[in-house]
Amino acid sequence: MSTVTAPAPTGTRAPEPRTDVRKFLQLNWIGGLGGLFWLVVVILPVYWIVLTSVKTRANYYTTNPLAPPGEISFENYSFVMESGFPRYFANTAIVTLGAVVPAVLISFMAAFAIVRAGDGRFLRSVNLLFLAGLAIPLQAVIIPVYLIIIRLQMYDTLLAIILPSIAFAIPLTVLILSNFIRDVPKELFESMRLDGASEWRTAWSLAFPLTRPALVTVGIYNALTIWNGFLLPLVLTTDPNQRTLPLALWSFQGQYGVNVPAVAAAVVLTTLPILTLYVIGRRQLLSGLTAGFGR
Amino acid sequence: MTVPVQVPPSEVVPGRTASHTVRQGSIAWMVLPALVMFVAFAVIPLIGVFALSFTEWNGIGDIRPAGFDSWREVLTDPGLPNALWVTFEVMALSWAFQTPLSLLLGVFLAGKQRYRGVLAVLFFVPLLLSQAAIAITFKALLDPNFGLGAGLGIDFLVQDWLGEPTLALATVVFVVSWQFIPFHTLIYQGAVRQIPVSLYEAAQLDGAGRLRQFFSITLPQLKNTVIASSTLMVIGSLTFFDLIWVLTAGGPGDATRALALDMYIRGFRANLMGPASAIAVILVVVGLLLALALRRLGGGRDAGSQLEGM
Numbered sequence: 001m002s003t004v005t006a007p008a009p010t011g012t013r014a015p016e017p018r019t020d021v022r023k024f025l026q027l028n029w030i031g032g033l034g035g036l037f038w039l040v041v042v043i044l045p046v047y048w049i050v051l052t053s054v055k056t057r058a059n060y061y062t063t064n065p066l067a068p069p070g071e072i073s074f075e076n077y078s079f080v081m082e083s084g085f086p087r088y089f090a091n092t093a094i095v096t097l098g099a100v101v102p103a104v105l106i107s108f109m110a111a112f113a114i115v116r117a118g119d120g121r122f123l124r125s126v127n128l129l130f131l132a133g134l135a136i137p138l139q140a141v142i143i144p145v146y147l148i149i150i151r152l153q154m155y156d157t158l159l160a161i162i163l164p165s166i167a168f169a170i171p172l173t174v175l176i177l178s179n180f181i182r183d184v185p186k187e188l189f190e191s192m193r194l195d196g197a198s199e200w201r202t203a204w205s206l207a208f209p210l211t212r213p214a215l216v217t218v219g220i221y222n223a224l225t226i227w228n229g230f231l232l233p234l235v236l237t238t239d240p241n242q243r244t245l246p247l248a249l250w251s252f253q254g255q256y257g258v259n260v261p262a263v264a265a266a267v268v269l270t271t272l273p274i275l276t277l278y279v280i281g282r283r284q285l286l287s288g289l290t291a292g293f294g295r
Numbered sequence: 296m297t298v299p300v301q302v303p304p305s306e307v308v309p310g311r312t313a314s315h316t317v318r319q320g321s322i323a324w325m326v327l328p329a330l331v332m333f334v335a336f337a338v339i340p341l342i343g344v345f346a347l348s349f350t351e352w353n354g355i356g357d358i359r360p361a362g363f364d365s366w367r368e369v370l371t372d373p374g375l376p377n378a379l380w381v382t383f384e385v386m387a388l389s390w391a392f393q394t395p396l397s398l399l400l401g402v403f404l405a406g407k408q409r410y411r412g413v414l415a416v417l418f419f420v421p422l423l424l425s426q427a428a429i430a431i432t433f434k435a436l437l438d439p440n441f442g443l444g445a446g447l448g449i450d451f452l453v454q455d456w457l458g459e460p461t462l463a464l465a466t467v468v469f470v471v472s473w474q475f476i477p478f479h480t481l482i483y484q485g486a487v488r489q490i491p492v493s494l495y496e497a498a499q500l501d502g503a504g505r506l507r508q509f510f511s512i513t514l515p516q517l518k519n520t521v522i523a524s525s526t527l528m529v530i531g532s533l534t535f536f537d538l539i540w541v542l543t544a545g546g547p548g549d550a551t552r553a554l555a556l557d558m559y560i561r562g563f564r565a566n567l568m569g570p571a572s573a574i575a576v577i578l579v580v581v582g583l584l585l586a587l588a589l590r591r592l593g594g595g596r597d598a599g600s601q602l603e604g605m
Contacts (some may be wrong), residue, residue: 025527028520031399031402031403032403034396034399034400035400035403038396038400038418038476039414039418041416042417042418042421042473043417044443045432045433045436045473046437048432048436048446049435049436051434052435063546064446065441065446066443066446066447069448106328106329106332107329109325109326109328110326110328110329110330112322112325113323113324113325113326114321114326115321115374117321119324120323125324127525129330129338130329130331130333130543132357133333133338135583135586137533137557137578137582138339138534138577139535139536139558139575139578140344140558140576140578141339141344141575142558142559142575143347143558143562143568143571143572144339144340144344144347144572145344145346146354146563147343148335148336148340148343163335163336166332166336166338167332167333167336168336168337170329170332170333170337174329176339186521194543195419197320200322200507203322203330211459215391224423226426228424228425228427230427230536230537230541231536231537235563245425246425246426246428246537249428250427250431250542253541260435261437263431263435264432264435267428267431267432268336270425271423271424271425271428271556272429274423274424275420275423277602278423282416286419286481287523
């Protein structure tokens with residue numbers, strides 16, 4: 001660290017030519033190297049899996065794992081598509097939508113009630129229950145959930161995955177939404193009340209539209225969690241017709257593990273929908289990911 | 296993805312709009328659908344897992360009370376200390392690996408330069424992928440004959456990564472970090488951007504270099520973020536399941552059989568739901584104790600309120 005004799009007046013950039021050297025030294029070398037290193041670490045597996053997915057089986061064993069395949073073949077993809085993946089895709093979409101939409105709606109209702117009348121004893125304890133519920137890990141209660149599902153005769157149905165998914169989305173969703181609803185100016189609520197609107201109407205025609213950004217954020221976060229969910233489908237279904245994508249991927253790998261290019265194609269195919277979403281709505285998605293952390 | 300977003304419950308003050316709230320009688324029912332779902336599939340199961348640990352059940356037939364049998368079995372089984380130790384190893388090692396790297400990357404990506412924005416887009420991709428997909432990819436990628444090692448021609452990378460106990464554990468730690476470093480980077484990136492620029496300007500006037508600035512401004516300012524991010528890592532690593540299960544299934548032997556896997560294997564593979572429930576109870580208790588300890592470490596309630604402000 002050199003001693004600075006004449007610091008620039010603004011304190012940010014000195015105009016003298018000599019600072020070129022200093023600027024060079026001041027570049028964030030460690031950060032840059034770390035960034036470069038991690039870029040390689042992230043990109044390599046992604047590059048490899050895409051590359052492998054377009055190789056033929058024979059090619060996979062003979063070419064260098066990282067070298068271009070020569071000729072691009074989509075036979076792996078058609079094989080994956082013929083192995084039931086359209087069905088698994090539909091299942092996953094049903095489970096995700098079927099869980100996220102109700103979860104967000106009922107959480108919104110709960111959050112609204114908690115914000116509007118939260119000093120009542122009942123609602124206050126419900127709020128505390130949801131907060132404490134943030135700490136309940138799904139893994140720890142999976143056995144009783146399994147018991148409940150078989151007693152409800154729902155084993156091997158998509159509903160079996162949907163119901164617990166809703167329950168476990170609730171605490172965080174309520175927390176985030178109630179923080180958001182709390183920011184709605186009270187005068188708006190008051191004027192709705194003076195107009196004679198019921199609380200029910202106020203919730204849907206005032207608070208709901210105003211909390212839309214938060215609704216989108218929690219919606220995305222929950223959708224990603226449920227779309228990628230593995231444990232619930234693993235424990236609550238065995239029927240291949242009810243598989244969701246991550247489970248299907250695992251079974252596929254167990255069945256055709258030696259056929260690495262086909263497995264790679266399956267990985268790429270199941271990941272494609274999420275990556276497409278990422279490209280479209282990156283900002284929303286990232287804010288969704290840290291939903292529990294922001295606000 | 297199971298990003299462990301178990302932020303220690305930050306205190307929400309329900310009374311902030313006290314003067315304007317309505318009587319709860321008229322709208323309290325709106326909380327009911329969520330409450331019923333949550334009680335049915337989270338609260339009752341939590342009580343249930345405790346109750347089931349005192350029973351005998353094979354997962355299909357009748358449930359019979361069995362007193363402390365399951366607990367005796369679990370507590371005398373050498374499998375438990377092993378599972379606890381593996382869990383601890385994964386927790387500590389992945390913390391030690393993830394924290395410096397995500398701190399570094401977070402600080403780096405907080406810069407406004409355009410190329411850093413582009414880098415950030417790529418960096419966060421692992422967060423979006425399912426753990427099953429990630430585990431399957433690495434499983435094939437680490438193949439000694441046709442994987443990365445052979446491709447790059449680096450002998451060090453040509454090893455039986457998943458077949459040797461120590462290496463398998465290291466692999467689990469690495470793959471876990473591969474997925475979660477972006478999440479913590481995101482947290483640090485956000486926190487760094489909140490540090491007032493004036494602090495850096497003052498430091499620059501005083502002639503502090505980059506490293507000096509990092510250690511005297513950035514790091515102290517991020518103290519609460521480090522604690523929060525570490526809490527998420529530690530608590531989250533207790534429940535790692537999908538990734539390890541697909542990657543190693545707990546093997547070789549039981550080298551990577553962490554608590555959650557131990558529970559699943561006992562319960563759903565060996566059909567011993569009683570002992571598996573006991574393990575689940577241990578999981579909950581350890582999680583609570585760790586959360587409390589970390590809260591105390593972070594200065595008690597202070598950490599909570601800092602979290603809320605971020």
